Amino acid sequence: MKVDNRKVALIGTGMVGMSYAYAMLNQSACDELVLIDVNRMRAEGEAMDLNHGLAFAPSNMKIYAGDYEDCRDADIVAICAGVAQKEGESRLDLLKRNAAVFQSIVDPVTASGFNGIFLVATNPVDIMTRITCDLSGFNPRRVLGTGTTLDTARLRYLLGGYLKVDPKNVHAYVIGEHGDSEFVPWSQAMLATKPILSLCGEKGSRKICQGDLEQIAEEVRSAAYRIIEAKHATYYGIGMAMTRITKAILGDEHSVLTVSAMLKGEYGQSGVFAGVPCIINQNGIQSVLTLSLTEEELDHLASSCKTLQKSYEEISFPE
Numbered sequence: 001m002k003v004d005n006r007k008v009a010l011i012g013t014g015m016v017g018m019s020y021a022y023a024m025l026n027q028s029a030c031d032e033l034v035l036i037d038v039n040r041m042r043a044e045g046e047a048m049d050l051n052h053g054l055a056f057a058p059s060n061m062k063i064y065a066g067d068y069e070d071c072r073d074a075d076i077v078a079i080c081a082g083v084a085q086k087e088g089e090s091r092l093d094l095l096k097r098n099a100a101v102f103q104s105i106v107d108p109v110t111a112s113g114f115n116g117i118f119l120v121a122t123n124p125v126d127i128m129t130r131i132t133c134d135l136s137g138f139n140p141r142r143v144l145g146t147g148t149t150l151d152t153a154r155l156r157y158l159l160g161g162y163l164k165v166d167p168k169n170v171h172a173y174v175i176g177e178h179g180d181s182e183f184v185p186w187s188q189a190m191l192a193t194k195p196i197l198s199l200c201g202e203k204g205s206r207k208i209c210q211g212d213l214e215q216i217a218e219e220v221r222s223a224a225y226r227i228i229e230a231k232h233a234t235y236y237g238i239g240m241a242m243t244r245i246t247k248a249i250l251g252d253e254h255s256v257l258t259v260s261a262m263l264k265g266e267y268g269q270s271g272v273f274a275g276v277p278c279i280i281n282q283n284g285i286q287s288v289l290t291l292s293l294t295e296e297e298l299d300h301l302a303s304s305c306k307t308l309q310k311s312y313e314e315i316s317f318p319e
């Protein structure tokens with residue numbers, strides 16, 4: 001009998017990391033979960049806490065606090081580690097500090113002999129994913145970030161409410177930077193197989209209008225700010241988004257998710273990592289889907305990629 005052991009190593013057992021771990025446990029998304037953090041005691045406490053819920057979980061899971069050597073035979077290394085912005089610290093200084101944190105993580109992970117897939121959630125996620133790719137020297141198709149997966153879920157939720165249909169039947173994406181320059185290519189948004197834009201102005205009991213759609217896109221863009229204002233951080237949604245991506249990889253699903261992927265000529269962009277719909281399977285990114293964007297949407301994506309390229313170029317790696 002062949003028993004596959006789906007193993008995930010999680011680095012960074014803060015709010016995002018543990019929301020991911022909790023969702024993974026409740027969805028039986030892997031068989032072995034190792035928790036790694038610079039604060040070893042925290043990782044140990046979190047492992048104990050999760051293990052005490054095992055009796056109520058849908059199936060068994062081996063959960064423990066570990067070290068970088070434990071990444072050697074992992075299928076996925078998920079990185080949620082990061083430092084928070086200090087008072088008065090610029091965005092760029094924060095980026096540089098997180099780049100240094102990543103060097104202290106990715107180097108020992110690759111030194112362990114890890115040969116799986118990197119999944120990055122730390123912000124700014126598109127830049128941190130690109131840094132992970134640089135530092136690891138891995139094939140870019142095996143390095144992905146959460147990108148606009150969560151933003152896309154927020155969009156589908158809001159559109160479902162607006163159109164009064166199950167969000168599962170809403171096919172629409174947020175693409176580009178996970179941040180201020182992200183946008184919704186409305187030409188590609190569908191309710192089942194009907195273009196959502198074609199509903200605008202259509203006669204019926206309710207009027208769907210483009211102004212409302214733009215308002216929804218803005219709500220998605222500003223969602224994280226509003227959650228942070230209310231409760232200081234966001235973590236459940238991203239933990240579930242990471243679990244969804246993990247299941248697509250470990251289950252070899254070939255699912256379409258808007259992860260942060262390196263563009264290699266798609267949409268006229270090269271080298272930059274951005275959130276775009278990709279087919280995800282056991283090899284990571286099987287392919288980037290090229291949507292039939294309008295000229296205006298292509299310009300919008302180019303401008304978002306330019307923002308990302310500029311941020312990336314501003315960082316110089318610490319010696």
Ligand code: NAD
Binds near residue numbers: 081084125233235
């Ligand atoms: P947190 O402060 O609760 O946790 C960060 C963890 O990283 C801590 O446990 C800390 O000890 C650990 N850490 C710091 N330096 C480390 C190192 N060198 N090696 C190993 N571990 C280290 O933060 P959080 O709320 O969990 O957020 C984590 C990251 O996720 C942030 O960058 C945040 O912006 C990002 N985030 C991303 C999304 C997304 O959509 N991609 C959504 C929400 C949050």
